[in-house]
Amino acid sequence: MKTIRLITLYSCLGALIFALKMVMAPFPNIEPVTLMVIVLGSTLGIQSIWAILIYILCEVLTWGANIWVLNYLYLWPLLLVISCLLRKSNSAFVYACTAALFGYCFGAFCAIPMIFISGISGAIAWWQSGVLFDLIHGTSNFILVLILYRPLHKVLSELLNRFIQLKNSAIR
Numbered sequence: 001m002k003t004i005r006l007i008t009l010y011s012c013l014g015a016l017i018f019a020l021k022m023v024m025a026p027f028p029n030i031e032p033v034t035l036m037v038i039v040l041g042s043t044l045g046i047q048s049i050w051a052i053l054i055y056i057l058c059e060v061l062t063w064g065a066n067i068w069v070l071n072y073l074y075l076w077p078l079l080l081v082i083s084c085l086l087r088k089s090n091s092a093f094v095y096a097c098t099a100a101l102f103g104y105c106f107g108a109f110c111a112i113p114m115i116f117i118s119g120i121s122g123a124i125a126w127w128q129s130g131v132l133f134d135l136i137h138g139t140s141n142f143i144l145v146l147i148l149y150r151p152l153h154k155v156l157s158e159l160l161n162r163f164i165q166l167k168n169s170a171i172r
Contacts, residue, residue, distance in 0.1 A: 006050075009163065013040065014054025018062075021055075029137040034099045035144045035152070037076055041083030042090065043156045052076045067117070071110045078109075090153075096146040103138030107131065 013036075020032040033055070040048035056072045079102055086094055107130040114123035 005163065010048070010050035011054050013048070013051035015058060017051065017055040018058035027140075029103075029133045030140040030144075031137070032144060032148075033076070034079065034102055034141045035148055037079045038083040038095050038099060038145060039149060039152045039156055041080045042087050042095065043153055043160065045087070046080065046084050049077060049080060052080060067113055068110070070113050075106070075109055092146055092149040095149050096142045099141035099145040100138045103141040104134050106137055107134040 017033055017036045020036065024031050037048075037052060040051055044051075056069070056076065059072065060069055079098075082098060082102075083095065086098065089095075107127045110130075111123040111127035114126045117123075118126070
């Protein structure tokens with residue numbers, strides 16, 4: 001029964017990340033994925049990788065597979081690990097700065113696989129063409145995390161407390 005609840009929890013969280021990103025899709029590079037990964041990492045820890053993988057699966061099922069899948073498979077887990085390492089600080093400002101830096105560097109990180117496809121000059125050109133989007137991405141990440149980290153962390157913590165109480169009552 002515990003496994004079914006965990007699968008349900010992580011599946012719903014992954015689908016929620018995907019739904020939130022779709023809602024924000026009309027606004028280029030203003031996305032809630034970074035915020036949600038940070039909130040999951042700071043609340044659930046490393047096991048929230050399952051929610052992130054569900055999110056990536058939803059993306060692939062919707063948009064098909066391409067080079068961006070490789071980027072997502074290492075970038076979102078990297079952010080998760082960083083947010084887990086920062087758990088003790090629990091500072092919205094620290095998480096907002098992390099999110100901003102992550103957004104500013106997102107295009108550079110995504111250019112890494114391009115080195116193997118089109119060489120270093122091709123990767124640099126690919127990254128340079130998206131610098132403006134990275135600036136928007138980092139700035140919007142900072143603002144979203146600074147404003148929404150605390151309330152979302154509180155809601156997810158409460159959800160987990162209820163989940164644990166439900167689990168304990170089922171054991172009795």
